[in-house]
Amino acid sequence: MIKNVRKFINEHEQNMVSLLKKLVEINSYTGNKEGVNAVASVIQAECEAIGLHVRRESSEQAGDNLVIETQLHKEGKKGILMCGHMDTVFPPELGFNTFTHDDTNFYGPGVADMKCGLVEGIYVLKALDALGLLQDMSIVFICNSDEETGSINSSELILKEARNSFVGFVLESTRAGGELVIGRKGRMTFELEVTGQAAHAGNVGAAKVSAILELARQIQALEELNDLPQGLSVNVGKIEGGVGANTVSEKARAIVEFRYTKKDSGDKVWEAVQQLAAKPFTKGTSCTVRTITARPSMDTNDAILGLYDMIKEIGTEHGYDIQCAQCGGGSDANFISQTGIPVIDGIGPIGGKLHSVDEYLVSSTVPERAVLATLVIAKAWDLYCCK
Numbered sequence: 001m002i003k004n005v006r007k008f009i010n011e012h013e014q015n016m017v018s019l020l021k022k023l024v025e026i027n028s029y030t031g032n033k034e035g036v037n038a039v040a041s042v043i044q045a046e047c048e049a050i051g052l053h054v055r056r057e058s059s060e061q062a063g064d065n066l067v068i069e070t071q072l073h074k075e076g077k078k079g080i081l082m083c084g085h086m087d088t089v090f091p092p093e094l095g096f097n098t099f100t101h102d103d104t105n106f107y108g109p110g111v112a113d114m115k116c117g118l119v120e121g122i123y124v125l126k127a128l129d130a131l132g133l134l135q136d137m138s139i140v141f142i143c144n145s146d147e148e149t150g151s152i153n154s155s156e157l158i159l160k161e162a163r164n165s166f167v168g169f170v171l172e173s174t175r176a177g178g179e180l181v182i183g184r185k186g187r188m189t190f191e192l193e194v195t196g197q198a199a200h201a202g203n204v205g206a207a208k209v210s211a212i213l214e215l216a217r218q219i220q221a222l223e224e225l226n227d228l229p230q231g232l233s234v235n236v237g238k239i240e241g242g243v244g245a246n247t248v249s250e251k252a253r254a255i256v257e258f259r260y261t262k263k264d265s266g267d268k269v270w271e272a273v274q275q276l277a278a279k280p281f282t283k284g285t286s287c288t289v290r291t292i293t294a295r296p297s298m299d300t301n302d303a304i305l306g307l308y309d310m311i312k313e314i315g316t317e318h319g320y321d322i323q324c325a326q327c328g329g330g331s332d333a334n335f336i337s338q339t340g341i342p343v344i345d346g347i348g349p350i351g352g353k354l355h356s357v358d359e360y361l362v363s364s365t366v367p368e369r370a371v372l373a374t375l376v377i378a379k380a381w382d383l384y385c386c387k
Helices: 001-012 013-024 033-048 111-130 155-163 211-223 262-276 300-317 333-337 365-385
Strands: 053-057 064-069 079-085 103-106 139-144 167-168 180-184 185-193 233-241 251-260 288-296 324-327 361-363
Touching: 001 111, 001 180, 001 365, 013 333, 013 365, 033 053, 033 111, 033 139, 053 251, 064 233, 064 288, 079 103, 079 155, 079 333, 079 365, 103 211, 111 139, 111 361, 111 365, 139 155, 155 167, 155 262, 155 333, 167 233, 167 333, 167 365, 180 300, 180 333, 185 211, 185 233, 185 262, 211 262, 251 262, 262 288, 288 365, 361 365
Parallel strands: 079 139, 079 167, 180 324
Antiparallel strands: 053 064, 064 139, 103 361, 185 251, 185 288, 233 251
16 A cells, blocks of 8 residues: 555645645735635545545634545444644734745745645545545545634634544644644633722822732742643743832733643642632722633544554554654643544654744655554544444
């Protein structure tokens, strides 16, 4: 099988690069609904050309989500879930909108995070189709539109498909060393709002009830929750409040995030946050907390390690050096893991400097990882779905 897969991918490598360029040069910042939908239309056309069923699910808040499925999946047969996101973090006004390359790398907005994974997913399906395997497989490929802002509008769709799957793969680009991701931190972002009493700064005296003062005290307490050796990080990323130097502030707010490796530690931090808000340090003030986004942790378990061992065995057999790692950043694998099915992330090509104008993708890994992913999907079908 390996010879036929490599032959197909090598013959279509330039097509893959052309498709990657096309996707990268469409601005698909999460808030650019029209751009995200344009990416969806390109992917839809590619997949419909090989007879796959494509369903678009619209959302008022974000771009369309794509559900790409084989005939067997459409008929309700449980199978394999692949997942990737179409949105990026780069707004149109940034002016970062071109695809370039040198002898080693491709560059451009979302080239690694994660339009390369979308191209890989499409060509995995095309390779399986060319080998005559796809018609006998149940595969669904979710391309969602709002992963960069927490998958607020697409997480339920992903969870629904995960519950109807035996195994999942998220096609995010992999780390610089090529490691597959077997665990990711959970993440919550919340708003802390403090209410005090407005007053003239020159006349209020000792009775000052300052929202800014209370916010400062809350921030100190929140930062003390950091426990890096235990994989727990807390960060106050934005603050605002007050109207002028001569006014005691009535309102102040902060945007805070915390990340954690295990669900228990995340629950404890969130409980501590709420306890701090319930008992302000400054008499007369009050605090409220509001969740903005939340992703559960992807906890490494025996099922995930078993899937990783399968991939490592494929690597050993065909000359791929397969390693694994746990990551601080989240992805849609965090949601998929909550259903209990084994899921591996970072199976896409190697890239780096994500979320920056220096984002790059190692060009030689585009065909390499497409071959690997095709072999992995085919093997997963045999091991997990043909019981």
